[in-house]
Amino acid sequence: MNQLNEHGITHLRHVDLAVTDFETQRTFYKDTWGLTEQGRDGDLSYFAAEGSPEQYVIRLRRADEKRLDLISFGADSTQSVDALAQKLGSEGVQLVSEPGTLQTAGGGYGFRFFDIDGRTIEISTDVETRQHRAIEEGEAIPVRISHAVMNSNDPNRTRDFYANTLGFKLSDTLWGEHMGEMMHFMRCNDWHHSLAIARGPHTSVHHVSFEMRGLDEYMRGTGRVMRAGIKKIWGPGRHNAGNNTFSYFLDPSGNTMEYTTELEKIETDQWHPAVYDIADPMTQDQWGTADPMSEIIARDSFNAPDKGVFVAPPV
Missing domain, CATH: 3.10.180.10 (2,3-Dihydroxybiphenyl 1,2-Dioxygenase, domain 1)
Known part of the structure; x- marks a missing residue:
């Protein structure tokens, strides 16, 4: 892959949403949208795309208010994660968490910060991959x-x-x-x-x-x-x-x-x-x-x- 990001950011991993209608949304993403519910953890539900090695691509959280919880991007190494966190901190970007072991599905190593509009962004590496497969002809579910x-x-x-x-x-x-x-x-x-x-x-x-x-x-x-x-x-x-x-x-x-x-x-x-x-x-x-x-x-x-x-x- 050419034109790699200079800070080692590799790809979009997942988007995490907080919703007030948790069960309705779970049904929508499973039965209508075509994602696979990879796991439930209390008020969290993790949805994977069958063709993707990512542990999950959408995370739903049961909440009293609808919001974007975070957007997660992958990184190529722990060194890149550490270097980017240090760079952002030195430039006055507000870190939500310092680099460390992630407690979410698939684990990994990463940190979170607020972007300029106040969104929570996560940068992570070494997240476990999941068993995925080639989507077959006529299979109308997300890759x-x-x-x-x-x-x-x-x-x-x-x-x-x-x-x-x-x-x-x-x-x-x-x-x-x-x-x-x-x-x-x-x-x-x-x-x-x-x-x-x-x-x-x-x-x-x-x-x-x-x-x-x-x-x-x-x-x-x-x-x-x-x-x-x-x-x-x-x-x-x-x-x-x-x-x-x-x-x-x-x-x-x-x-x-x-x-x-x-x-x-x-x-x-x-x-x-x-x-x-x-x-x-x-x-x-x-x-x-x-x-x-x-x-x-x-x-x-x-x-x-x-x-x-x-x-x-x-x-």
């Missing part, structure tokens, strides 16, 4: 977690934090005449983006995306979720930036979840980020099968203001 997109009311500041502090590279940007820069796609490996920052009214989860095996499996999964009566926000279609397909749904607690496939890999170090005008219909959907992007569609993914800003999750 892996693809990317996480977060709302920020100052997306350029957030982009700069991830670029300058954590070594993420900018892949592309969406721009609108009235709103300015609307979304920044950031990468830490050769996938077009593992993280994106969207312009929103407040800090919150915009969406979490899952890679499907191929176009047929992506469409079958999209249809299954639609038939289950889950609200589809947008799609199916194919974005320009990243060249990936999209179908967005609202999970029962109001977080947007996406099925995608064929996300672009960036094979060249001479990549020049493009700025795509959202007024061009091809920017949002090359196929023309999705409804045109509108304020109504956009508003669905603004989400509620996150209750977890600058508050570390209990676990």
Whole structure:
């Protein structure tokens, strides 16, 4: 893999959500979304993607308030974890925990900190992998977690934090005449983006995306979720930036979840980020099968203001 992150950050591991409707959400992720409940631990539930070696890609926590608990990224070594923690501390980034043995499923070694918007971010290494398998033809379940997109009311500041502090590279940007820069796609490996920052009214989860095996499996999964009566926000279609397909749904607690496939890999170090005008219909959907992007569609993914800003999750 080329273009490795200068601080040893390798990939997106998991996104951890606190929800008020725990049992409803467990049923949704197992029976409708196609993840495997890998384990239960009291008020925690861990969900794996069958095609991924990660212990889990979504963690649910039963809570009185809905919030993002944390986003976890992998690192290539304990040395990288230690060096990054020391760097962040010296730059005034607030550490939530010092590097040490992790108490969560799969163990490992890592630390947590608040990003510039107050999200809890975890960097970890040496986490045990799980037995995974090749997803078969026609099997419409997620292969892996693809990317996480977060709302920020100052997306350029957030982009700069991830670029300058954590070594993420900018892949592309969406721009609108009235709103300015609307979304920044950031990468830490050769996938077009593992993280994106969207312009929103407040800090919150915009969406979490899952890679499907191929176009047929992506469409079958999209249809299954639609038939289950889950609200589809947008799609199916194919974005320009990243060249990936999209179908967005609202999970029962109001977080947007996406099925995608064929996300672009960036094979060249001479990549020049493009700025795509959202007024061009091809920017949002090359196929023309999705409804045109509108304020109504956009508003669905603004989400509620996150209750977890600058508050570390209990676990």
